[in-house]
Amino acid sequence: MKVVPALPPLIVAAGACLVLLLGLVSNRRIKRDGPLWLGSATIIGAAVMSLVLWGDRQEALGGGYRADRFSMLLNLVFLACAFAVLLLSTREPAGVDRRGEYACLLLTATAGMMLVAGAGDLIVMFLGIEILSVALYVLCALEVWRERSLEAGLKYLIVGAVGSSIFLYGLAFLFGATGSVQLSVIGEQLAVASFTEEPLLLVAIALVASGLAFKASAAPFHMWTPDVYQGAPTPITAFMATATKVAALAAFLRIFGSALTDLVDTWQIAIAVIAAASIVIGNVAALAQRDLKRLLAYSSIAQAGYLLTGVAAGTIKGAEAVLYYLIAYAAMTLAAFAIVIIREREVEDGDRLEALAGYGRARPVLGVVATVAMLSLAGFPPLSGFIGKFLLFGAAVEQDLTWLAVIGAVGSMVSLGYYLRVLRVMWFGEPEGGTPRKMLTIPAPGPARSRWSASASARPCWWTSAATRPPPCSPPDPRSAGVGRAPPWGGGTRRPGGRSVGP
Amino acid sequence: MMEGVPLGYYLGLSGGLFLLGLFGVLTRRNPLLLLLAVELMLNSANVALVGFSRYWNVVDGQIFALVVMVVAAAEVVIGLGLIVAVFRQRLALDVDGLSSLKG
Numbered sequence: 287m288k289v290v291p292a293l294p295p296l297i298v299a300a301g302a303c304l305v306l307l308l309g310l311v312s313n314r315r316i317k318r319d320g321p322l323w324l325g326s327a328t329i330i331g332a333a334v335m336s337l338v339l340w341g342d343r344q345e346a347l348g349g350g351y352r353a354d355r356f357s358m359l360l361n362l363v364f365l366a367c368a369f370a371v372l373l374l375s376t377r378e379p380a381g382v383d384r385r386g387e388y389a390c391l392l393l394t395a396t397a398g399m400m401l402v403a404g405a406g407d408l409i410v411m412f413l414g415i416e417i418l419s420v421a422l423y424v425l426c427a428l429e430v431w432r433e434r435s436l437e438a439g440l441k442y443l444i445v446g447a448v449g450s451s452i453f454l455y456g457l458a459f460l461f462g463a464t465g466s467v468q469l470s471v472i473g474e475q476l477a478v479a480s481f482t483e484e485p486l487l488l489v490a491i492a493l494v495a496s497g498l499a500f501k502a503s504a505a506p507f508h509m510w511t512p513d514v515y516q517g518a519p520t521p522i523t524a525f526m527a528t529a530t531k532v533a534a535l536a537a538f539l540r541i542f543g544s545a546l547t548d549l550v551d552t553w554q555i556a557i558a559v560i561a562a563a564s565i566v567i568g569n570v571a572a573l574a575q576r577d578l579k580r581l582l583a584y585s586s587i588a589q590a591g592y593l594l595t596g597v598a599a600g601t602i603k604g605a606e607a608v609l610y611y612l613i614a615y616a617a618m619t620l621a622a623f624a625i626v627i628i629r630e631r632e633v634e635d636g637d638r639l640e641a642l643a644g645y646g647r648a649r650p651v652l653g654v655v656a657t658v659a660m661l662s663l664a665g666f667p668p669l670s671g672f673i674g675k676f677l678l679f680g681a682a683v684e685q686d687l688t689w690l691a692v693i694g695a696v697g698s699m700v701s702l703g704y705y706l707r708v709l710r711v712m713w714f715g716e717p718e719g720g721t722p723r724k725m726l727t728i729p730a731p732g733p734a735r736s737r738w739s740a741s742a743s744a745r746p747c748w749w750t751s752a753a754t755r756p757p758p759c760s761p762p763d764p765r766s767a768g769v770g771r772a773p774p775w776g777g778g779t780r781r782p783g784g785r786s787v788g789p
Numbered sequence: 790m791m792e793g794v795p796l797g798y799y800l801g802l803s804g805g806l807f808l809l810g811l812f813g814v815l816t817r818r819n820p821l822l823l824l825l826a827v828e829l830m831l832n833s834a835n836v837a838l839v840g841f842s843r844y845w846n847v848v849d850g851q852i853f854a855l856v857v858m859v860v861a862a863a864e865v866v867i868g869l870g871l872i873v874a875v876f877r878q879r880l881a882l883d884v885d886g887l888s889s890l891k892g
Contacts, residue, residue, distance in 0.1 A: 319818050350795055407855050408853065409849075409852065409856055412853075412856070412857070412860070413856055415858070416863070416864070420860075420863050420864060420867055422872075423867050423868075423871070424867060427871055427874065428875050429798045433878060436874055436878060437872065437875075439871050440820060440871050440872070442828070443867060443868050444814075444820065444823050444824075444868075445865075447824075447827040447831075447864055447868070448814050448827060448830070448862075450831075450864075451810070451827055451830035451831050451834065452830070453814060454831060454834040454857060455807055455830070455833065455834045455837065456835075457834075457853075458803075458834045458838045458841065458850075458853075459837070461838065461841055461849065461850055461853070462837065462840075462841035462845075465841075465845035465847065465848065466847075467849040467850070467853060498798075539837070572850075735819040
């Protein structure tokens with residue numbers, strides 16, 4: 287049994303375990319900087335391995351993992367997203383506080399995505415989707431002191447678990463209809479026998495499409511997306527909006543574009559309807575949003591619709607268009623979220639649209655980056671977003687899905703309404719002042735005292751919106767800072783007054 | 790092909806469990822009960838997998854079912870952890886009460 291072709295996800299998984307251990311080291315400097323360096327090294331190592339394996343298909347783990355150009359290209363996309371998110375998280379409260387766990391979960395999710403992209407059978411595909419989902423449930427809720435983060439985590443867990451169960455049930459029926467879990471064998475079976483009227487297979491297609499639509503946050507399974515995207519820590523939102531969507535689309539292409547490709551007449555209309563619904567609902571709902579994270583969440587629903595247009599075409603050309611657009615989309619979305627992350631460090635509630643008023647004039651470089659990202663997301667002609675949409679809609683038109691391409695084009699025009707509104711606020715809005723966010727300070731390494739007090743001083747001081755609402759788990763009570771009480775989140779209680787330093 | 794219990798019975802049981810789980814997810818409001826309902830859905834897929842595995846006389850489905858069990862356990866652990874965290878924040882243990890995010 288060959289293992290070497292499966293090395294990229296294995297390297298990332300091994301890195302995740304080591305990073306977790308680094309977070310437990312008592313040396314404060316290693317504890318603080320180690321996870322970032324080791325995480326980066328892991329990502330670079332896996333990327334190099336992916337490039338080495340670039341080429342024709344090689345199978346590993348008894349056909350469970352397939353290293354081909356498709357999976358290696360997507361590996362690079364996942365790794366690039368993970369690297370960007372790792373760097374963007376360096377000053378996030380959740381990331382600062384528990385860097386080991388944070389980097390570990392991020393790498394675990396990445397390994398799951400790589401398994402999805404390279405899955406050769408249904409078991410590995412399901413396992414990959416679950417590995418990435420379970421890691422993301424925790425990442426969403428990692429800011430446990432923030433009610434919204436917890437709420438987002440719990441919502442994502444329940445909706446995600448329902449989506450996974452529906453997907454799994456579909457996979458079980460796919461196995462039942464063909465008698466194999468190997469994607470290639472399923473494809474061969476469907477090619478030789480006429481299965482078009484097989485009820486098991488129809489049920490399987492419906493369930494698998496619904497389950498994956500949950501993961502790709504395509505309408506009508508998108509309800510969780512705005513809430514979870516808004517509540518989660520912003521770097522994690524960026525990760526979900528990019529890498530998770532890429533993984534879900536990879537699963538779509540692996541199952542529908544490759545294994546079920548002979549049944550294209552059966553599933554084409556279903557995917558096309560999901561795509562159309564996503565484009566309409568995402569774009570219309572985004573028009574009404576005042577919160578940038580929610581706006582980008584609805585925009586990502588619409589983008590899932592554009593991407594599914596290429597899947598619905600069911601051709602090689604459509605799949606290539608999806609891959610191109612995925613890469614362009616990941617870059618644009620990461621850039622857009624990076625602006626939100628930067629603004630959130632500076633002011634309270636930096637994800638509101640008003641918080642960005644006049645920001646383009648104050649920070650021209652960031653303003654230009656945001657402008658390019660927004661215009662590209664909207665599909666403005668010279669930018670990659672336009673080329674991607676052109677390829678996607680072209681592939682759809684070739685397969686007599688002209689109506690879908692028309693919906694996509696109209697949706698893109700509608701989307702200009704909200705993307706341009708963000709730009710108008712950024713460049714022409716009057717700065718509102720805003721409540722400066724109390725900056726986090728990372729305490730310098732010092733001698734460790736007792737177990738709890740050490741972690742108490744290691745804990746960074748997240749901003750406290752003292753004027754409005756004290757954070758629910760920061761008791762201003764000296765008694766609670768003792769050793770006698772179990773720390774609420776395993777990290778010790780904060781000392782009152784702590785290390786909050788004003789801006 | 791297969792002796793003993795016919796495939797239809799496995800699928801009937803599995804479909805019933807799946808619908809029961811789906812019904813629970815749609816109607817319940819306590820996150821603990823929601824988790825239980827999701828477990829029911831996952832395990833209904835297990836029943837179907839094992840039934841199909843017997844029908845085709847291959848072990849793939851059984852291996853799949855074992856993997857699903859591990860995944861389900863991991864999901865419950867995370868779910869319970871989150872519910873405990875919510876409880877410690879003194880938020881209501883009712884998903885309708887978790888509504889600070891909407892719009």
